[in-house]
Amino acid sequence: MILISKYLLPKGYNGLAIYPFMVLKNKALKLNKVVLNHERIHLRQQIELLIIPFYLWYITEFVILIIKYKNWNLAYRNISFEKEAYRNESDFNYLENRSFWQFLNYMTN
Numbered sequence: 001m002i003l004i005s006k007y008l009l010p011k012g013y014n015g016l017a018i019y020p021f022m023v024l025k026n027k028a029l030k031l032n033k034v035v036l037n038h039e040r041i042h043l044r045q046q047i048e049l050l051i052i053p054f055y056l057w058y059i060t061e062f063v064i065l066i067i068k069y070k071n072w073n074l075a076y077r078n079i080s081f082e083k084e085a086y087r088n089e090s091d092f093n094y095l096e097n098r099s100f101w102q103f104l105n106y107m108t109n
Contacts, residue, residue: 002030017042019051038089045081045103054081080106 003023009016014032016023017039029035046054058081065075076082083106088094 004030015039017046019043019046019054033092034089037092037094038085040095041085041088041098042081044095044098045084048101057081080104 001021003021004025004027005023006025008023009025014025014029015035015038020043022036022039022043024030024035024039048054049057058079061079061081062075065078066072069075069078077086080103084103087106088098
């Protein structure tokens with residue numbers, strides 16, 4: 001289910017996936033296939049990790065990376081879940097061919 005709300009999103013973000021919802025900043029983004037695919041990848045990741053563990057892992061990885069990089073955007077972009085989503089958001093067949101727990105291949109050393 002897609003929700004539209006510019007107030008639920010942090011500044012600078014167009015979308016957010018919180019299973020089973022996809023929150024978009026504005027209606028026009030419902031037509032943006034890249035943004036939708038990016039968020040669908042996150043929904044798949046959340047299902048694979050049984051939802052709550054996904055958020056715990058995401059937050060833990062982000063905290064480790066923010067300490068490492070001391071930069072919010074750099075830490076965010078290096079979260080394994082985000083790396084997978086950004087690198088494959090333009091591949092509209094990605095989810096059909098994606099392996100289970102594929103995000104592990106994007107883990108930061």
